[in-house]
Amino acid sequence: MRIALNEARCSGCRTCQVICSLHNFAENNPKKAAVKIVGHFPAPGRFEIKICNQCGVCAAVCQFEAIAEKDGVYVIDREKCTGCGECIEACPSNAMVKHPAETAPIKCVACGECVTLCQRGALYDADVREVQ
Template sequence: MKIALNEARCSGCRTCQVICSLHNFAENNPKKAAVKITGHFPSPGHYEITICDQCGVCAAVCPAEAIIEADGIYRIDKEKCTGCSECIEVCPSNAMFRHPAEKAPIKCVSCGQCVELCQRGAIYDADAREVQ
């Protein structure tokens, strides 16, 4: 699945954040969500969606080789991760972050749960349909 964004359609409901944390951590904790919604109001008046685009820069710099690619998706091996945060520092989309309760950084693994529940199509599967 290739996750794509149409920020103009985002209403800021943050359902994507809730389902992300529930699916990946079994917690209703949007602060652990790998998708971030940032409101820019009153000006310019829109929501910004931040999510990993699976570029692989993080894997290239990981000294522990804890970020592994499989089928175009980069995942963090929590057992190998040393918590150095080098991946976070180089992420060009600022989509990786650290949560105090987790040893390894958090990033999107393209599970698709946010795509399934985004009622407005702001987050969608680019492989399944064309940009609207």
């Protein structure tokens, strides 16, 4: 699945963050979500969606080879990861986060749960639907 964005459709409900943390960590903790919703108010008055686009920069900078591509998705091996944060700093999408309760950074694994629950179509599967 290739997750695509239509930020103009985002209402800021943050359902994507809740389902992401529930699916990946079994916790209702949006701070552990791999998708971030950033409000820009009062101007320009919109929400920005930050999510990994699977570019691979994180894997390229990881000196411990803890991030590898698998079927088009870059996945962190939590056993190999030292938590150094180089991947977070290098991420051009600013889509990786470090949570104090986790030893490894958090990034999108393209599970698609956010797409399934986004009622407004701000997040969608680009493999199924054309760009909005």
